[in-house]
Amino acid sequence: MDGVSENKMVPSDFSTGPMEKAAKPLPFKDPNFVHSGHGGAVAGKKNRTWKNLKQILAAERALPWQLNDPNYFSIDAPPSFKPAKKYSDVSGLLANYTDPQSKLRFSTIEEFSYIRRLPSDVVTGYLALRKATSIVP
Amino acid sequence: MAAATTAGLATNVFPFRDARAAPDPVLEAGPVAHGSLPVPLVLDNGSFQARAGWACPGPDPGPEPRLQFRAVCARGRGGARGGAGPQVGNALGSLEPLRWMLRSPFDRNVPVNLELQELLLDYSFQHLGVSSQGCVDHPIVLTEAVCTPLYSRQMMSELLFECYGIPKVAYGIDSLFSFYHNNPKNMISSGLIISSGYQCTHILPILEGRLDARNCKRINLGGSQAAGYLQRLLQLKYPGHLAAITLSRMEEILHEHSYIAEDYVEELQKWRCPDYYEDNVHKMQLPFSSKLLGSTLTSEEKQERRQQQLRRLQELNARRREEKLQLDQERLDRLLYVQELLEDGQMDQFHKALIELNMDSPEELQSYIQKLSAAVEQAKQKILQAEVSLEVDVVDSKPETPDLEQLEPSLEDVENINDFEPLFSEETPEVEKPVATVQPVFNLAAYHQLFVGTERIRAPEIIFQPSLIGEEQAGIAETLQYILDRYPKDVQELLVQNVFLTGGNMMYPGMKVRIEKELLEMRPFRSSFQVQLASNPVLDAWYGARDWALDHLDNEDVWITRKDYEEKGGGYLREHCASNVYVPIRLPKQASRSAEAQASGKGSGASGGGASEQA
Numbered sequence: 001m002d003g004v005s006e007n008k009m010v011p012s013d014f015s016t017g018p019m020e021k022a023a024k025p026l027p028f029k030d031p032n033f034v035h036s037g038h039g040g041a042v043a044g045k046k047n048r049t050w051k052n053l054k055q056i057l058a059a060e061r062a063l064p065w066q067l068n069d070p071n072y073f074s075i076d077a078p079p080s081f082k083p084a085k086k087y088s089d090v091s092g093l094l095a096n097y098t099d100p101q102s103k104l105r106f107s108t109i110e111e112f113s114y115i116r117r118l119p120s121d122v123v124t125g126y127l128a129l130r131k132a133t134s135i136v137p
Numbered sequence: 138m139a140a141a142t143t144a145g146l147a148t149n150v151f152p153f154r155d156a157r158a159a160p161d162p163v164l165e166a167g168p169v170a171h172g173s174l175p176v177p178l179v180l181d182n183g184s185f186q187a188r189a190g191w192a193c194p195g196p197d198p199g200p201e202p203r204l205q206f207r208a209v210c211a212r213g214r215g216g217a218r219g220g221a222g223p224q225v226g227n228a229l230g231s232l233e234p235l236r237w238m239l240r241s242p243f244d245r246n247v248p249v250n251l252e253l254q255e256l257l258l259d260y261s262f263q264h265l266g267v268s269s270q271g272c273v274d275h276p277i278v279l280t281e282a283v284c285t286p287l288y289s290r291q292m293m294s295e296l297l298f299e300c301y302g303i304p305k306v307a308y309g310i311d312s313l314f315s316f317y318h319n320n321p322k323n324m325i326s327s328g329l330i331i332s333s334g335y336q337c338t339h340i341l342p343i344l345e346g347r348l349d350a351r352n353c354k355r356i357n358l359g360g361s362q363a364a365g366y367l368q369r370l371l372q373l374k375y376p377g378h379l380a381a382i383t384l385s386r387m388e389e390i391l392h393e394h395s396y397i398a399e400d401y402v403e404e405l406q407k408w409r410c411p412d413y414y415e416d417n418v419h420k421m422q423l424p425f426s427s428k429l430l431g432s433t434l435t436s437e438e439k440q441e442r443r444q445q446q447l448r449r450l451q452e453l454n455a456r457r458r459e460e461k462l463q464l465d466q467e468r469l470d471r472l473l474y475v476q477e478l479l480e481d482g483q484m485d486q487f488h489k490a491l492i493e494l495n496m497d498s499p500e501e502l503q504s505y506i507q508k509l510s511a512a513v514e515q516a517k518q519k520i521l522q523a524e525v526s527l528e529v530d531v532v533d534s535k536p537e538t539p540d541l542e543q544l545e546p547s548l549e550d551v552e553n554i555n556d557f558e559p560l561f562s563e564e565t566p567e568v569e570k571p572v573a574t575v576q577p578v579f580n581l582a583a584y585h586q587l588f589v590g591t592e593r594i595r596a597p598e599i600i601f602q603p604s605l606i607g608e609e610q611a612g613i614a615e616t617l618q619y620i621l622d623r624y625p626k627d628v629q630e631l632l633v634q635n636v637f638l639t640g641g642n643m644m645y646p647g648m649k650v651r652i653e654k655e656l657l658e659m660r661p662f663r664s665s666f667q668v669q670l671a672s673n674p675v676l677d678a679w680y681g682a683r684d685w686a687l688d689h690l691d692n693e694d695v696w697i698t699r700k701d702y703e704e705k706g707g708g709y710l711r712e713h714c715a716s717n718v719y720v721p722i723r724l725p726k727q728a729s730r731s732a733e734a735q736a737s738g739k740g741s742g743a744s745g746g747g748a749s750e751q752a
Contacts, residue, residue, distance in 0.1 A: 026259055028273045033300040035251050035292070050251065051288075053244035060286045069720045070284050070350035072247070075339075077354045078619060080611035084604030085402075090374075092591035093405050125373045129366070131607025 089126040090114060103127060150420045150586065151394070153386050158227040161264050164203055175304070177276040177686040180261060181311055181679040182254075184208060184243040185335035185360065185641060187226070188679045189261040192278070192686040202679045204264055210256050211238040225260040233383045245357065246282045246336045251292045255300065262301075272302025276696060278686045280311040280678060283339050283353055284717055287724050291707025298702050305696035307686070312341060313348060313715035314681030315639040315671050327628075328635030329620075331613065331652065333642035335360045338600050340616055342624070342632055350718040352623050354616050358600050358608060360642040364388050366606055367596040371587055378587065381423050390589060391596060394419045397647040398594045399654055401601070408591050421587040455523050462516040469509045476502060597645050601655075614655040621659070633666040641675045685715055 051059070057073055065071060088095040088107040095105035099115055102123045106112050115123075127133045179202070181188040190202035206226025229235060242253035267273050277297060281290065290308065297303050312332035330341040338356040342349045364387040371382045398404030407413050472494070478487040479499055487499075496502050599605050601612040611619065621629045633656060638649065649670050656666045671677045689695050695713040702709065710719040 026263060027270050028262055028267050028301060029259070030271070030300050030302060035255075035296070050249055052249055053247055056247070056249060056286050056288050059288060063287070063722050063724075065720070065722070068351055070353065070718055071720070072282070072284050072286050075284050075350075075353050075355045077340075077356045077610045077616045079609040080604065080615055082611075082615065085602070087405075087595075087605065092595045093409060094402060119376075122373050122376060125369065129369050129373070129606070 089130065103132065149416075149418060150422050150582075152422045153389060153424070155231070155386065155389075157231040158207070158229070160228045160230070161204055161206065161226070163264050164266050174690065175275045177278055177690065178262075178265065178267075178273075179278045179679060179682045179686055180258075181280050181314075181682060182208070182248065182257075183280070183311065183334065183678075184241065184246050186675075187257055187261065188676065189265060190679065190683070191265065192683040201676060204261055206260070207232065208243065208257060209239045209241045210253055211235045211240065223256055225256055228260075231385070233385050236384065243336070246334065247285055247289050248293065249289065251296050254293070255296060258296070258301070274302075274304065276305045276307070276686075276690075277303050278307050278309065278682045280314065280682065281308045281717065283310055283312075283341065283355060284350060287708035287720075287722060290710065291724050294697070294702050294707040294709075298699050303699075305698045307689075307696050307713065308710060308717070309682060309685065309713070309715040310341075310348070310717060311678035311682075312339060312639050313343075314679075314685060315674070315677035316343070316637055316681070317715055318677050318681030318684055319637065319669070319671055326635065327631050328637055329617075329632045330637045330639065331617070331643070332638075333359055333600060333613075333640040335641065336362075338613065338640075338642065340613070340620055342620060344628070344632075346714055348716075348718065352620055354620055356600065356603065356610050356613065356616060358603055358606070358610075359640075360388075360391070362606065363596045363599055363642070364391055366599060367391060367592055370592050370595070371589070375587055378423060378585075381426065382587070386421070390419075390421065390592075392644075394421075394589060395593045395597050395645060397597050397601075397645045397651045399647055399650050401594065401598055404594055405591065408594075414590055417593075418588050418590040419593065421589055422582070423585040423587065425581075425585060451523060455520060458516055458520055458523075462513060462520070465509060465513050465516065469506065469513060472502060472506045472509065476506060597642075600642070601651070613652075614659065617655065618659045630664065633660060633664075636666060636668045637671065638668065639671040639674050639677060643670065643674050681715070689713070 060071060061073065086095045086098075086105055087093065088111060089104045090106060090111045091108075093107040095107045097107070097112070098105050099112065102115060102118075104115050104123060104126055106115055124133060177192040179190055179192045181202070185208065186205055187208045188202040189204040207229075208226070209229070209232070210223045210225040211229055212223050232239060240250070240253055242248045242250045242257060244250075248254045262273055267275070269275075279293070279297075281293070293308075294306065297306050311334075312330050315332070316328065316330055325346040326343075327345060328343045330339070330343060332339045332341065336357070336359045338359055339353060340356075341353050364384055367390060368382055368384055368387045371387075372379050375382065408417070475487065475490045475494065476499075478490060479502075491497070491499075491502065494502075496505065595605065599608075601614060603610050603612055610616075621632065624632065636652065636656065638652060649668055653666075653668050656668065660666060673680070695711055695716075697709060697711050701711070706723055708722070708724045710717060712719050
């Protein structure tokens with residue numbers, strides 16, 4: 001019943017809606033359809049954009065789930081228990097050493113001299129790749 | 138490429154294909170679509186690619202899905218041109234020029250932007266030759282994410298039922314359809330599916346033909362994260378080729394030149410050895426770019442330009458100083474005149490002038506005059522100095538490398554003069570270093586090559602070790618162990634006998650061997666396990682969905698009809714062997730439009746009237 005009423009509620013003022021932009025309206029569509037998730041001109045200032053996944057999940061959390069129900073966020077894999085191995089930022093080999101100045105990891109002497117000659121944006125790039133940049137300067 | 142001086146250079150050099158997608162033709166539905174019963178449309182809605190086709194009954198199972206296109210759209214170049222509208226998928230041709238304008242309906246693996254989804258569906262229906270008027274008159278089989286949010290399913294159902302008017306829809310999980318296709322007996326047996334796609338990797342235990350959704354786990358890493366990682370690695374290694382290292386080329390490297398190491402640490406040890414490196418490095422040849430070349434060979438021109446800039450700056454500063462000097466001089470004159478007023482004894486005028494100047498006493502006036510005259514003197518000195526050094530510059534400059542030494546003293550002067558341009562003086566010493574050490578002759582081809590060595594194994598490794606990319610989640614092996622530990626021992630045995638790998642991100646060479654090794658490490662001594670890779674990990678989901686549709690055409694229990702949608706709401710799902718688990722939570726119907734209309738009253742007169750009628 002709700003679906004039928006939605007169709008009726010959208011009268012011909014939407015014939016100028018999304019189909020204007022296409023070259024010709026596609027025959028198999030209902031030209032008067034408007035998504036309820038996206039307000040467009042009708043809903044006014046609110047609801048103009050689509051919710052992104054984070055917002056959808058936040059709303060989903062508020063629903064009355066039981067403890068064992070499977071839902072999108074309960075399926076997330078748990079964090080790892082094993083300590084992460086350290087690999088060199090430059091070459092990917094196992095890194096035994098860390099440069100105290102730039103916090104990059106390296107495994108050989110040549111890599112060390114390479115790291116010391118890097119410009120600062122490349123250094124921050126490598127750290128950001130590992131999500132090891134510190135937010136507080 | 139073969140014209141190399143040393144033999145080693147010619148091996149392992151690969152060009153980029155940089156393939157462009159050909160636009161899809163608008164296909165005629167043909168006799169297959171017009172049977173007695175409406176033929177189901179099968180749509181594998183993936184975040185990487187959407188695959189659509191007909192599920193034709195009959196002896197011949199049929200070829201590949203008729204449409205396979207990237208699930209992206211972009212507006213025509215040059216802003217929104219009227220009439221052209223947004224282009225979808227293969228009509229875009231090459232994706233790279235439009236990279237920043239590409240929009241996808243997906244956020245991770247869930248469709249959130251239903252408008253773009255509508256565009257993709259329009260494209261699919263149009264190109265498959267759907268010809269029914271006013272509605273799409275075919276049942277649809279659509280894939281959705283594992284445990285997709287109810288809101289997203291509601292939006293999707295609304296789109297399908299209300300915009301396209303389809304009679305019935307069935308939602309399923311792509312990896313389960315793939316499982317079904319590879320062994321129809323699977324649907325009554327148990328197994329463990331490891332499905333790795335573009336955005337995430339799922340581990341799904343199947344018990345007695347039905348998904349055990351409570352124990353599924355999802356790792357939020359897939360092909361797109363691997364491509365992004367590879368891109369940043371290469372961009373940091375070759376900062377000069379930033380623009381040429383595009384995501385499409387990264388995907389090419391991943392598809393054709395990467396592999397999964399059976400034992401990651403051991404493989405890295407092998408790569409340490411220079412001979413192994415030489416034999417196995419893949420040198421990706423970038424197309425020749427004269428722009429890059431120009432920036433290094435014409436270093437003399439760069440020096441010339443720098444000198445010109447210096448001179449211009451000096452002139453600018455001199456002019457500014459002169460103007461300031463003039464202003465100061467005028468002000469000084471005015472103040473001196475006021476002081477003279479005092480000396481002449483014209484107290485009233487003097488006081489009036491003081492107030493105008495915003496000063497309180499003659500002493501203040503005096504000190505101000507002194508300061509100003511000192512400043513004027515200094516400015517005059519500096520101007521003289523600048524003129525002298527400018528002359529020195531012009532006389533001594535020569536356009537060859539010895540100019541570097543000459544540049545030094547003028548730089549110091551510039552630093553004195555330029556108190557506004559610290560950036561410029563900082564820049565020049567850095568630029569001098571490469572200029573001084575540039576070799577006039579070098580191998581042009583080698584300059585344009587990207588050496589992909591350990592990156593071949595590093596990029597795909599992120600699903601096994603998410604810490605490589607900074608993710609805190611556990612990798613596939615640890616998650617597998619975590620899931621298995623949630624079951625009693627006999628069920629564990631049952632599950633590992635049928636481990637099934639599917640999904641595009643599973644197609645690396647060496648993936649099956651690696652999973653077998655991981656299982657060997659975690660299973661008890663001398664227990665057995667079986668790992669099977671899907672026959673076509675990319676397309677099997679579509680084939681499975683088609684087989685499922687053909688097998689279940691008559692079964693009314695598995696299709697969600699329009700009546701179900703209207704009675705039970707958009708989040709409703711009918712379970713079947715390849716579907717999610719339905720949790721009967723009723724979502725509040727999106728009443729935003731009707732509520733707004735009623736609240737505002739005017740402006741949306743007709744719809745407001747309509748709403749009040751219905752209510």
